[in-house]
Amino acid sequence: MTMLADAGPDEPAASWRIDRLGVVIALLLVVALALPFATFRATRIASGTGLLLHEALPAPAAAAAAAALVAALAGAVTLRRPALRLAAGVLALVALALGVGAAAAFLTPADNPYARIAPGSGFWVGVFAAAMLVTDAMVRLRLGPAGRLIALAMTAALIAALLASGAWSRLSLLAEYRSRADVFWREANTHVILAAGSLAAAVAVGLPLGILAHRVRRLRDPMINVLNVIQTIPSMALFGILIAPLGWIAANVPGAHALGIRGIGMAPAFLALFLYSLLPMVANTIVGLNGVSRAVVDAARGMGLTGLQRLFQVEMPLALPVILTGIRIVLVQNIGLATVAALIGGGGFGVFLFQGLGQTATDLILLGALPPVALAFAAAVVLDAVIEISGRGKP
Amino acid sequence: MIRDTIRPGTILRVLVLVALIAFLVAPERFAGLLAPLTTNNAPPIYNQGSLVDLTLSHLFTVAISTLAAAVVAVSLAVFVTRPAGREFLALSRAVVNIGQTFPPVAVLALSVPAMGFGEAPTRMALFLYGLLPIFENTLVGLSTLPPAVVEAASAMGMTGRQRLLKVELPLAMPLILEGLRLSAVIGLATATIGSTVAAKGLGEVIIAGLLSNNLAFIVQGGVITGVLAVLISDGFQAVARQAAKKSGTRPQTET
Incomplete structure (x- = not known):
């Protein structure tokens, strides 16, 4: 699409x-x-x-x-x-x-x-x-x-x-922006870190999980089911539920607090976005790898490539467009969901949006709502183009 | 007729539903369970309104918005797949794809300046955003019908209207239901955020917890909404499986 x-x-x-x-x-x-x-x-x-x-x-x-x-x-x-x-x-x-x-x-x-x-x-x-x-x-x-x-x-x-x-x-x-320009760029930074950082973490964890689920058939359904359930939980609910365990960790695990782990703030927001991101990453990795034809894999084996070489030189490159589609879904979704993070003190553009709602200040609402809309749109256009280019010349 | 064997997943869901209803009807019985999450003798159970009422108005908001979105989105998808609406097909596809990049919370926030506070902007946002997945899925369902089936229907002398109601829509039903499921799930989540614009719903419980630093409120609000979303999503999937069986199409799973 x-x-x-x-x-x-x-x-x-x-x-x-x-x-x-x-x-x-x-x-x-x-x-x-x-x-x-x-x-x-x-x-x-x-x-x-x-x-x-x-x-x-x-x-x-x-x-x-x-x-x-x-x-x-x-x-x-x-x-x-x-x-x-x-x-x-x-x-x-x-x-x-x-x-x-x-x-x-x-x-x-x-x-x-x-x-x-x-x-x-x-x-x-x-x-x-x-x-x-x-x-x-x-x-x-x-x-x-x-x-x-x-x-x-x-x-x-x-x-x-x-x-x-x-x-x-x-x-x-713009009058609204001028009176809080520093805060605006700080929250913009937080927003991007939340959305892109949780995507990076989801790629780092989701790709290996997807490869594992592709290899070990028995793991596939349970893994997808669990991730599906997580994806279904409303964002505000998941943000809220995660406050409890993270608050406990911050209070009881030595050093956790120093690492920035808190009950409220960026930590639960980041973790929630990461959890939401896993389903598209894992599912698309599995679908992408499943789409690689047996003949190609057999040919690679015939050429004497080892399992790892086959994975990185043949299967993953062929699965790339589908995996990139997963990344597109995750990035667009996270840019939107990061807006909700402000409710639990996680920062981002949502800070202005919810402040604006609280003060019935339309301009402030726009200041918080328009940047994520523009970012999500731009991310979708760029990634769609990348997906199309990566899919060229592939069966 | 072959009966479905009762699967362990179904039993688990029924148990979860029973637990949810028990909690909603008599939350004070669960106070002991939630008390460890509170400090300074704060109330462990939400005490600023009835949880049943909040749940019902939350569900009502989602239900009417999703229903309205379904009626409009299916009609629009039917329109753009008829010869009369062909000119709008390409644009409507692009609009749906672009619209789905809009964060639901932004749609909700942008409805407020137009409609004021309360239930109205929430229902409006849920309706608008709910259109997209239903329209997209109906469009896919109607435009990927096996041509042989449609031709057979025409050959049997069916009029365009009969073909639509007796052949095309039933065949597209599993996909339409998947669109409804997506709309309802997104709607449940957006309605939770709707509490920040004074819509009555379960988000109130979470927000009250955040404002008074009461973890017990946050967790019970979060768990109730989470469980509702999962159960409703599963319910739609079960209905879609039935519809797929009935229409003889293969169940379409989205992964």
Whole structure:
């Protein structure tokens, strides 16, 4: 299940026909134009007033943004070539991104530093519609792995440029970030360590376990069953349950406390993520090794390769795409689950998310929710490309 | 008809279920078991509400969201596999694949600004996230039917509607049920986190334990949700096996 790569069978293109998907997207863009483009709040947690596009921007800018959106809307309905549809979608996204930044700068009163300007519902509906248009065009373009990586890199560069240029600096989300920039990067670091560290540990343990279960048939079912049960336990429950044994170890095993093992904090979160990661790693290793044809293994044996040589030079390389798929599942899952770690003091982006929920501060919620979403998405695109490249030229 | 022999796993599950119900109905009888986890004479059993009520509202939230997601997701999957919806097929596949990279907790948190606190954002998040696995599995089920079967159905003079209801959906049923299982399991986990946005559910017990530093609360909340998730997941798998037997397809196990 490669994102943006598995286009369905193409139907024969009629010479002229209204594109129904385009109509849906165009209707969404009309709805977007009719909804508030930006929200003005006197303080960060005050309730907001919605402002339509022409109220949120000076007249020339509002006209330009509206023209870009209408052009994209017309393109969605009439254009059939994927590259042109992609251009229409990108045009809409850029207009929305620049427009919302400009609206924030325009609406911020000079005498009230506490006023907050956030994107309104119209902005979000517009982004959703434009993203659908872009996604559909990308699927139809059938980009190869390199093309998808380049598209991802360009998107990241564009967002970085928007952030660095100050075009968004008046937006409430960035005001929220500025007032806690150090903490943000510290928690970002924790989040990545939790997600990637537990993945590394799961690879180190899961691969040998998978190889063992592949060799010793009797172990396979019990091992998978136990890991399946662990995977089923809700994250908050597993985090909670692990607090008890780790707390006991910290209190009773000499030296454990010095190693950073605590009842609450990163240790139970890390351990829980590691346990969740084992099932995809072990199961995919078994499936990958099972998929290696007997003939290949026999040929390797005939060439005089020892058991270990066969494993590392023949079987593992052939099983690699399936094992990488396991790694993709684990990484995407862990980036999401690491967000929950904040509930037990484990840190990560969840700190902002749950603080934001506690204070009913929407911007803070976004500050905690958007980075893991972006990270998980990027990880999925990158690993999908790697999986596709690793699978080339293999039976 | 060959009866299934009762497997040891089934007996174990029944025992676990009985223990769970016993604990929920009369938790104070288990106080001695949990007391060693408390300090300073803190209560060993959750005392800020009835555990049965919390469990029932937790299950209710998951049940209605998963049901609503199933109705919508199966209808959408049917739509995009008919000629009328073909244009939406490629996009809907991509959207489901992208959507599944979104962390459920992020979907939950993002529902709050839109819907306020309480049950509504939790149900909304559960519904939205629940759509994805059901849609994906229904789509796989409907698009991987053996062509010979579908052709035979047409040759018998079945209309498109009859073919869908009598042939395609029954054959896809084991996969649809697997999608339902995934949705329900993810829903149970997300509903637990829903307690941070004031939805009534078992997450309250864990959070109360975290706030008052009471390990007994954390463990009982965690164990109840964990056991519920495992039992419900197993239940769906058992139903899916039955459906696979009935429709004559091989049981599809996901590994």
